[in-house]
Amino acid sequence: MTDVAADAFAAHRGTIPTVLRSHPRDAAGRLSLASQRYLLLLRFSVVNGAGFALLAAAWAEGLIDPIIAADTTRLCLLIFLVFLAGLGLSADRIRRISREMNLAKEYDPALPSRAARYLAEVQGRDSGARAIAASALKFKLSARVGTVRHISSALVVLGLIGTVIGFIMALSGVDPENAGDVAAITPMVSKLIEGMAVALYTTLVGGVLNIWLNINAAMLAGATVNLITEIVALGERHAVA
Numbered sequence: 001m002t003d004v005a006a007d008a009f010a011a012h013r014g015t016i017p018t019v020l021r022s023h024p025r026d027a028a029g030r031l032s033l034a035s036q037r038y039l040l041l042l043r044f045s046v047v048n049g050a051g052f053a054l055l056a057a058a059w060a061e062g063l064i065d066p067i068i069a070a071d072t073t074r075l076c077l078l079i080f081l082v083f084l085a086g087l088g089l090s091a092d093r094i095r096r097i098s099r100e101m102n103l104a105k106e107y108d109p110a111l112p113s114r115a116a117r118y119l120a121e122v123q124g125r126d127s128g129a130r131a132i133a134a135s136a137l138k139f140k141l142s143a144r145v146g147t148v149r150h151i152s153s154a155l156v157v158l159g160l161i162g163t164v165i166g167f168i169m170a171l172s173g174v175d176p177e178n179a180g181d182v183a184a185i186t187p188m189v190s191k192l193i194e195g196m197a198v199a200l201y202t203t204l205v206g207g208v209l210n211i212w213l214n215i216n217a218a219m220l221a222g223a224t225v226n227l228i229t230e231i232v233a234l235g236e237r238h239a240v241a
Contacts, residue, residue, distance in 0.1 A: 040098040040223050044091065047219065051212050067205065070197035073169075075162040076205045079155055083209040086151035090216040093144050097223045104230045114141075115231045122235045130239060134232045141228055145221045152213040159206020166199025 058064055067076055103113035118137055122130045173191025 037102050038098070040094060040101070043219060044094045044216070047215060048087065066197075067201045070194070070201050072194065073162065073165055073198055073202075075158065075165065075198070075202045079158045079162075079202065079205050079209060082151060082158065083155055083213055086148055086155075086213045087216065089151070090148050090213070090220055093148065093220050094216075094223065097220070097227050101223070101227050101230060104227065104234055107234055114227075115234055118231050118235055119238055122239055125239070130235065134228075134235070137231060138228050141224050142221075145217060145224055148213065148217045148220060152210050152217055155206045155210040155213065157206075159203045159210075162202025162206065163199045166195045166197070166202065168195070169198055170195025 055064075071077060100114045103111060104115040107113075107115055109116060109119075114137075118133065121133050125133070170192045173188050173195065
């Protein structure tokens with residue numbers, strides 16, 4: 001019994017280093033996989049968190065108040081609301097792509113996903129049919145990015161519309177017949193300044209928010225390309241197998 005116990009204890013001692021060596025690697029692997037699962041969402045949060053932090057800093061410095069005060073046409077507010085709609089759409093697209101990417105990398109036929117639908121389409125097809133299916137997948141997923149880019153372009157268009165409206169407001173207050181009247185100069189100058197403020201601020205707001213949303217659109221486009229590549233590669237591996 002003593003020899004048996006000694007042998008069991010020696011065997012147990014031999015297994016301890018193996019467990020201790022393998023456990024950190026498994027934990028590191030799980031940690032790495034978990035970080036990759038949420039990498040896209042983390043990037044989106046960091047980029048837009050930095051954007052809103054800069055916006056808050058500009059507010060604290062009093063740079064936003066003149067824009068609000070001069071926004072008599074409410075065009076700056078409209079531009080900002082359109083930007084928020086585009087940003088919300090980007091967040092939803094990023095969330096969906098992140099989920100679909102995780103499902104493609106950890107493919108499970110039992111779980112409904114874009115990868116599962118694609119594999120069902122290309123199952124038993126030849127290379128030509130698979131290429132057509134891959135192109136269709138590319139067009140479907142790329143259309144989501146196009147919507148965000150259209151909203152981003154609309155911000156610039158709204159800014160230019162505000163510029164035109166501002167110049168119209170500025171020129172509408174100018175009366176050449178009363179240019180020599182000292183009492184009429186002050187209202188004309190006031191109207192001119194108001195119109196120029198509308199023109200400049202709407203252009204500025206539209207341009208800045210366009211850049212911000214374009215950064216999100218570029219991030220979304222890159223994530224879409226990665227998703228398409230992952231799904232098509234998965235389909236080819238299953239097709240060859």
